[in-house]
Amino acid sequence: MESFLAQPPVQSALAPFVASLVLAVALLRAPARWQGLAIVAGLLLAVLLILGPALTPLTSTRKIVVASLGLPLLAMALDLSPLRWRTGVGIVVFAAVLALLWVLWPVLMRGAPGEDVLLGGGLALYVAALLMVFARLGQCCARLAGAALGVAVATGVAAVLAASALYGQLAFALAAAVGGLTALRLWRPGLEGGAGCFGLGGAMAVAVPLALLGASASVYARLPVMALPLLALSPLLALAPLATQRPAWLRVVVAGLLSLAPSAGAVYLTWQVAGAGAAGY
Amino acid sequence: MSLSLSKTLKTAAVALALCALPAMAAADTYTIDPSHTYPNFKIDHLGFSTLHGRFNKTTGRMSMDRAKGTGSVEIVIDAASIDTGHGKRDDHLRSPDFFNVMEFPQITFTSDTVKYVGEGATVTGDLTIMGVTRSVTLEVPRINCGTHPFNKKEVCGFNATTRIKRSDFGMNYGLPGIGDEVSLDIEVEAFKD
Numbered sequence: 001m002e003s004f005l006a007q008p009p010v011q012s013a014l015a016p017f018v019a020s021l022v023l024a025v026a027l028l029r030a031p032a033r034w035q036g037l038a039i040v041a042g043l044l045l046a047v048l049l050i051l052g053p054a055l056t057p058l059t060s061t062r063k064i065v066v067a068s069l070g071l072p073l074l075a076m077a078l079d080l081s082p083l084r085w086r087t088g089v090g091i092v093v094f095a096a097v098l099a100l101l102w103v104l105w106p107v108l109m110r111g112a113p114g115e116d117v118l119l120g121g122g123l124a125l126y127v128a129a130l131l132m133v134f135a136r137l138g139q140c141c142a143r144l145a146g147a148a149l150g151v152a153v154a155t156g157v158a159a160v161l162a163a164s165a166l167y168g169q170l171a172f173a174l175a176a177a178v179g180g181l182t183a184l185r186l187w188r189p190g191l192e193g194g195a196g197c198f199g200l201g202g203a204m205a206v207a208v209p210l211a212l213l214g215a216s217a218s219v220y221a222r223l224p225v226m227a228l229p230l231l232a233l234s235p236l237l238a239l240a241p242l243a244t245q246r247p248a249w250l251r252v253v254v255a256g257l258l259s260l261a262p263s264a265g266a267v268y269l270t271w272q273v274a275g276a277g278a279a280g281y
Numbered sequence: 282m283s284l285s286l287s288k289t290l291k292t293a294a295v296a297l298a299l300c301a302l303p304a305m306a307a308a309d310t311y312t313i314d315p316s317h318t319y320p321n322f323k324i325d326h327l328g329f330s331t332l333h334g335r336f337n338k339t340t341g342r343m344s345m346d347r348a349k350g351t352g353s354v355e356i357v358i359d360a361a362s363i364d365t366g367h368g369k370r371d372d373h374l375r376s377p378d379f380f381n382v383m384e385f386p387q388i389t390f391t392s393d394t395v396k397y398v399g400e401g402a403t404v405t406g407d408l409t410i411m412g413v414t415r416s417v418t419l420e421v422p423r424i425n426c427g428t429h430p431f432n433k434k435e436v437c438g439f440n441a442t443t444r445i446k447r448s449d450f451g452m453n454y455g456l457p458g459i460g461d462e463v464s465l466d467i468e469v470e471a472f473k474d
Contacts, residue, residue, distance in 0.1 A: 006458065050454075057413050057451040060384050061377050106384045163372040166454050220383045221376045275369065 008165075011049040012156075012172040016042035020180030028188070033079050035181060036202025040072050042177025043170075043209060050169055060103045061166065064216060067099035068209035076201030085200065089135045092204055096131055097124045099208075100215055107219055123218065126228045127211040131204065133235045138203030142248050145182040145198075146255025147238035148206040149175050154263030155210050155217075155231060161270045162223040167213050174209050186249050222274040230266035234259040308346035311437060311471035313356065315339055320358055320388075320467045324447075325460030334365035334374075336388070343471055345395075345424075345437065352395035354404055356467070358388040378454040385411045390419075400424065404441065410450040419443050419467070435473035442466050 004010060020042030027034050047065050055062055071092060078088035100123060101108065108116045137144040156171030181198075198205070214231050217223035238255040246254075321335040338359035345352040361382040363374050375382045392406035393416075401421040408417045419441035426437040446461045447453075 002457075006456075052453055054451075057411065059377070059381060059411065059451060061381070110386075162376075163369070164376040164378055165373070166376070166378040216377070220381055222372060274372070 005049055008169060011046055012169040013176045015049055015176075016046040016173040017176040017180040017183075019045040020177040021184055024181045024184040028184075033076065033199030033201060035185075036072055036076060036198050036205040038181045039174070039177045039198075039202060039205035040069060042180055043174055043205070044069055046170065046173030046177070050166065050173075060106070060216060060220060063099070063103045064170075064209070064212045067096070067103070067212055071095055071099065071208045072201050072205035075204035076199070079200040088200055089132065092135075092200070092208075093128050093131045096127050096208055096211060100124055100127050100212060103212060103216055104219055119219070122225070123215040123228075126215055126232055129232045130211040130214070130235065131207045133232070133239070134203045134207035134210075135200060137235055137238060138198055138200055140242075141185070141198060142251035143238045143242065143255045144203055144206070145178060145185075146252040146257075147235040147259040148178045148210075149182070149252075150238070150256040150259035151210055151231060151234045151263055152178065152206070154234065154260060154267055155214055158223055158227060158231070158263075158267050158270045159213060159217050159221065161267065162217050162221040162274050164217060164221040167217050167221060170209065171213055174206065178206060182252060186252070222270075224269055224273040227266035227269045230262045230269065233262040234266075237261060308344040308349070308351060310342065310344045310474045312474055313339060313341040313343070314436070314470045314472055317438070317470035318356075318468065320356075320465060322466075323464045325462070327458050332365060334363060336360070336362045337364050338362035341471075343437075343469075347397055350395075350397055352392070352397075352402070352404075354390065354392040354395070354406065356390040356469075358390075360386055360388050379452055381411060390417075401439070408445065410447075411452060413450040415445070415449050417443050417445060429472075436470055437473070438468075438470040440466060440468050 005015070020038040023041040024035060024038040027037060047069075051061070051065065055066070074095060075088065075092045078091060081088070083091075101120060104120065104123065108120055111119065134144065134147070137147055152171050152175035156168045156175065159165075159171055160168035181202075210231075214223065214228055218225045218228060237258040240258055242251045242254055244251075315338065318339045318341070319335045319337065320339060321333065323331050323333045326332040336358045339356060341354070341356035343352065343354040360380045361375055363371055363380065363382075365371055365374065374380055377384070389409045390406055392404050394405045396403045400423045402424060404419040404421060405416065406419075407414045420443065421439045421441045424437060424439045426435070428434070429436045443465050445463050445465065447463055448456060448461050
């Protein structure tokens with residue numbers, strides 16, 4: 001059993017997909033805004049299998065995990081609160097930028113003062129942009145599912161090429177968790193249009209880990225910084241008008257393909273800069 | 282009479298001073314020679330073979346006083362200088378999956394105690410990898426000191442070995458396929474200051 005659970009396809013695909021699906025089934029009767037918990041559960045199981053349960057030593061990777069699991073819960077709480085949606089988004093974006101600085105602190109501390117501001121500021125912009133786009137997508141469920149799948153897979157491939165199989169596994173696990181929830185929502189048509197709305201919590205369950213993984217890979221791994229604008233552009237294309245009368249699964253696929261186009265550019269750029277990375281030997 | 286007493290006192294003073302000299306002598310200090318000091322490691326790879334690697338950049342200082350039975354070693358290893366003979370693998374080892382060298386650029390060893398045993402020594406101290414410090418004991422079978430035949434400087438050298446578990450330092454990725462136990466063999470040469 002231990003060797004089975006140690007297989008990367010199990011850790012990054014099967015386990016998070018099943019965990020997300022199981023919790024999504026459990027939450028079928030709950031309000032749609034709770035559905036994002038399924039994604040969090042899938043990612044959590046993947047983290048336990050890949051990294052283990054220990055939070056110490058509190059390396060940058062574990063900080064990413066803490067923020068990726070905690071901030072969606074904050075977003076869910078804000079979604080359920082009387083606060084306006086935009087205020088909730090603003091608070092989560094601010095918290096995510098703080099989380100980014102926390103993750104990158106060892107590097108920012110060592111750099112020259114001007115370099116810190118440039119690096120930290122640029123990456124904070126990337127995180128904020130990605131979160132705001134996904135928050136917008138969270139209001140249209142098929143788009144969010146498609147964009148999440150496309151960007152997560154692309155981030156995973158780029159991370160592996162950038163020499164971090166660990167970051168890649170976490171991104172793939174996120175895609176699998178989104179897949180589990182989406183599969184259930186598509187299978188039960190009539191539930192909020194098929195691919196149900198994930199709410200701010202669900203959107204942030206996708207956006208926060210992707211943003212932190214991408215930004216961190218440009219510092220701690222070999223992801224070229226120029227790949228980040230392409231990754232940030234990817235979910236934007238999923239905002240293109242999609243005919244609502246089309247089947248939900250088709251809208252998910254179209255949104256996914258639209259978001260894959262610039263993501264593929266990010267992957268190609270990474271391949272050119274870093275070569276085959278962690279997949280190359 | 283007074284002349285004889287004065288002479289005796291002077292002789293006694295000189296004798297006392299000569300006896301005190303060894304106690305007052307400082308330990309010999311050495312600077313690590315980076316071009317002849319390499320921490321080597323080996324680790325099981327998927328149960329198929331043993332992977333060998335080393336770190337190419339090391340600095341440090343040490344001191345030895347065999348008469349007093351004391352000494353110290355301080356080594357700083359550039360984590361990014363890891364070299365397993367394969368560029369892509371080395372990039373992977375530098376990534377967050379393993380050493381995360383951007384976050385933890387240095388590996389350090391600072392000795393607590395040095396115990397001379399025969400021609401060698403046992404050195405116990407703190408090894409810090411990825412921000413985690415653990416006590417380790419290095420076995421040094423033999424310390425070789427002499428005059429370098431080319432630059433005529435006094436040099437001491439030895440090999441220090443130990444075994445550690447990478448998981449003790451928070452490096453869990455790839456377990457159990459990539460081994461947990463790591464054998465360290467640190468070859469050291471240092472010139473006397």
